[in-house]
Amino acid sequence: MRQVLRFLHSLSLHNDKAWFDAHKPDYLKAKDTIEVLAVKLIEGIRSFDDTIGPLNAADCTYRIYRDVRFSKDKSPYKTHMGVFITRGGKKSGYSGYYFHVDGTGDHLLAIGDYLTEPQVLKTLREDIEMGGGDFRRILAGLAPGLVLDTEGALKKVPKGFPADSPDAEFFKLKNFCLLKSLDKDFILSPNLVDSVLDIFRTGKPFLDYINRAIDYCREESLL
Numbered sequence: 001m002r003q004v005l006r007f008l009h010s011l012s013l014h015n016d017k018a019w020f021d022a023h024k025p026d027y028l029k030a031k032d033t034i035e036v037l038a039v040k041l042i043e044g045i046r047s048f049d050d051t052i053g054p055l056n057a058a059d060c061t062y063r064i065y066r067d068v069r070f071s072k073d074k075s076p077y078k079t080h081m082g083v084f085i086t087r088g089g090k091k092s093g094y095s096g097y098y099f100h101v102d103g104t105g106d107h108l109l110a111i112g113d114y115l116t117e118p119q120v121l122k123t124l125r126e127d128i129e130m131g132g133g134d135f136r137r138i139l140a141g142l143a144p145g146l147v148l149d150t151e152g153a154l155k156k157v158p159k160g161f162p163a164d165s166p167d168a169e170f171f172k173l174k175n176f177c178l179l180k181s182l183d184k185d186f187i188l189s190p191n192l193v194d195s196v197l198d199i200f201r202t203g204k205p206f207l208d209y210i211n212r213a214i215d216y217c218r219e220e221s222l223l
Contacts, residue, residue: 001033001037001101001187001188001192002188003026003029003030003033004030004033004034004081004101005101005103005184005187005188007023007026007027007029007030007103008030008079008080008081008101008102008103009103009104009105010023010026010103011023011027011077011079011103012079012103012104015075015076015077015079016076017076020076020077027064030081031064031081034057034061034081034083034101035057035061036057037083037099037192037193038057038060038061038083038085039056039057040193041060041083041085041097041099041193041196041197041200042055042056042057042060042085044193044194044196044197044200045085045097045197045200048197048201048204049204049207051087051211052085052086052087053087053088055085055089059089059090060083060084060085060089060090061081061082061083061084061090062078062081062082062084062090064077064078064081065077065078066078079102079103079104080100080101080102080103080106081100081101082098082099082100082101083098083099083100084096084097084098085097085098087211093214094211094214095111095112095113095176095177095207095210095211095214096111096207097109097110097111097200097203097207098110098111099196101187105184106181107181107182107183107184107186107187108179108180108181108182109146109179109180109182109196109199109200110149110177110178110179110180111146111177111178111200111203111206111207112149112175112176112177112178112203112206112207112210113175113176113177113210113214114149114175114177115174115175116173116174116175116176116177116210117217119217119220120210120213120214120217121173121174121176123213123216123217124176124209124210124213125158125161125170125171127209127212127213128167128170128171129161129162129165129167129171133166133167135167135170135209136166136167138205138206138209139206141202141205142178142202142203142206143180143198143199143202143203145180145181146178146179146180146199146202146203147178147179147180148170148173148176148177148178148179149173149175149177149178149179150173151174151175152174152175153172153173153174154171154172154173154174155172156172157171157172158171158172176210178203178206180199
C-alpha cells in the first residue's frame with residue numbers, strides 16, 4: 001500500500017494530464033494493488049455476510065477519472081481510491097462496506113448508505129421509533145471509532161416523530177452511514193485486510209438494518 005499512498009499524494013500535488021500520462025505505470029501499479037485488496041475483502045466479507053454474492057474487483061472499484069462536466073473543480077483525476085462492497089455491486093443501490101485511501105491523508109472506512117433516499121429515510125426513522133431501542137443496541141456493538149455520519153443532519157426532529165424520544169438524535173439523520181478515520185500506520189500495517197474485516201464484521205447488523213429498509217421500500221414501490 002505504500003506505493004499507492006505515494007502515487008496518490010503525488011497526484012494530489014500534480015493533478016494534470018501531462019503528469020498523469022508521464023506516471024501512468026505508477027497508476028497501473030496502484031490500481032492493481034487496490035484491485036487485489038478488493039478481491040481479498042470480498043472473500044473475507046462473504047465469510048460473515050452471505051448477502052454478498054460472487055463479485056469481482058470491477059464490481060467494487062471506481063475509475064480514477066473525474067466527471068467535471070458540472071463541477072467548478074476541473075481537476076481531471078480523483079486523488080483517492082476506494083472499494084465499495086455490497087450485494088449486487090456498487091450500482092445496486094444497496095448499502096455496503098467501503099474502504100478509502102486518499103492522497104491528502106484522509107483515509108477512512110464507511111458502512112451504510114450515503115445520501116439515503118427520502119422514502120428509505122422515513123422507513124428507517126419509523127423502524128427506530130418502533131424498535132424499542134434495537135438501533136441503540138446495534139450501535140453499542142460497533143468497533144471503537146465507528147461513528148454515525150451526522151453531516152447535514154436536521155437541527156430539529158422531523159414532524160411526526162417524538163422530540164422527547166431517547167432516539168431523537170437518530171430521527172435527525174440524513175445519512176445512515178458509519179465512519180471511521182484511519183491513519184497511515186493502519187493503512188501500511190501488514191494486517192490491513194484482517195483489521196478492516198474485523199471492523200466491518202461489527203457493522204453487519206447495522207448494514208442489515210439499513211438494507212432491510214431498502215428492501216421494504218422497493219417491495220412497496222411494486223405494489
